[in-house]
Amino acid sequence: MFRNLRAYLEALEKRGELRRVRVPVSSELEITEIADRMVKSGGPALLFERVVGKDFPVAIGLFGTRARTAFALGVEDLDELAQKVERLLALSPGRGGLSALMGLLPKLPLLRGFFPKRVRRAPVQEVVLKGEAVDLTRLPVLKCWPLDGGPFITLPLVITRDPETGELNLGMYRMQVLDRRSTAMHWQLHKVGRRHLEKARKLGKKLPVAVALGGDPVLTYAATAPLPPLPGVSEFHLAGFLRGAPIELVRGVTVDLPVPAEAEIVLEGYIDPEEPLVEEGPFGDHTGFYTPKDLYPRFHVTAITHRRGAIYPATIVGVPPMEDAYLIEATERLFLPALRLVLPEVADYHMPPEGVAHNWVNVALRKEFPGQAYKAAYGMLGLGQMMFAKVLVAVDEEVPVKPGFSTLQEALSHALPGRDTLLLRGPVDVLDHSSRAFAYGGKLFIDGTRKLPEEGGEVPFTPRAHPELTQEAEALEQRQWPGVWGVTLRKERPFQALALAERLLRHPQSAGIRLLLLADHDTALTPEELLWAVLNNIDPERDARVMPGMEGPVLVLDGTRKLPEEGFNRVWPERIRMDPKVKALVEARWEEYGF
Incomplete structure (x- = not known):
């Protein structure tokens, strides 16, 4: 376990997995480009000590490799998490009276830390800012990608309480900073926070909200976990179970909500369900595409509390692999x-x-x-x-x-x-x-x-890849792997991809193929990028077809951009790409950063 974020960073530094960047950098795009290069190369976590015009340093890449994520969660390998839960699920006394209950005693240490601990004082409340002193623009909130609608808080631990049952929820929902004292709250259709807000609306109440930044990385992970609804159990319990020590919680200074005592920064406030929704986005999302503008509730910040010398934690999402x-x-x-x-x-x-x-x-x-x-x-x-x-x-x-x-x-x-x-x-x-x-x-x-x-039994099939592929004018690039054919094209008209598929499958090169993947011209023909693009761009009911090939049926997935004439009437988003000027800037400064 790590008591807080700085303890984790110190441990990473001892392992050679943290690099400090001591020169000034910008929170607008520059940090993203540096962090993106690091995570895609399996590089270290980063601590940007001087962010232009901001009051706090930025830590990023905290979960940037499989091994680092395991270290953050207190295990040697992520597979140990399954073993830990298996031991917990074995805590069943069954039948057998007192002797069966006594048999549980050796296993009870597994639950050590499960229940949070309330404290009266907390490092996260060393500095308290209220009213006019609240200024979100002093935080080094990242504008991650060129078309983003503004700066987004990307690693928030959002705390709410069910207005009817009192059950706590800790979730991670991005937050676009709108002005000095408010953000948008990205509560999607299926999220628990949104359900809490709807209940507050029915009761005619405002919904208190607290947002923690930092703390033990186990707590940050727990906020992302899809915990099933269990009465009396929250993500605070999950984090305590994983770390083997209770999460220390303190009452907020302006909201009646528990907040992590060892967090770096806490934003306190409320959402008024009767207020008009605010425009949020676009945002370069974990899909690798921008999610378009939409309407979400406004979070009003009534107080900011933080440690002296607090560190702002962040992450970026985009075209995989990402942390x-x-x-x-x-x-x-x-x-x-x-x-x-x-x-x-x-x-x-x-x-x-x-x-x-x-x-x-x-x-x-x-x-x-x-x-x-x-x-x-x-x-x-x-x-x-x-x-x-x-x-x-x-x-x-x-x-x-x-x-x-x-x-x-x-x-x-x-x-x-x-x-x-x-x-x-x-x-x-x-x-x-x-x-x-x-x-x-x-x-x-x-x-x-x-x-x-x-x-129906097995159907004889030998997966093959043909080194010389047919020349088809519309197929800009082609590549085959045993059983799979990947093709990119420049789409200019409706149903062009499926028509091309029919022609391709009449050629001898379709022998030994059971899957044909079609993607747009800007897709690299590696298995990883091809599958990323196709899976993002299909609705299987519309875009999956079974067509005859040279040696039996072939599954065709049309992963090209869909046109209105093809029955698609929603907004098709832009793929995330960094501004070439920012890429050139980072390239020129690479040695200056200390890498």
């Missing part, structure tokens, strides 16, 4: 034992970074009867935030679920398109820009398990 991928992997490991309780046939699962969490899930199954893969898929899609999954790929127990592309290739060896693929419909992430409607769209299930006789 959120490692937080997602931590969540996979943490919730695997619970998933197995509900679906015992699940051996393992993984959400590849290219799928930006909800777009792609691989699952390995212990298969015993026909149709079991479909049973598992239906079950997973009904569990919490797994309901947002867009593409679900099943393989047999012995198949590794990562790296994602290798798992997909193995699945294609046993999945006959049409027979072993299934299109569904259901809720999707509100950030999914390609769905048929807001928060509602298609899903694709690929059964890549070995087929039993009742399922």
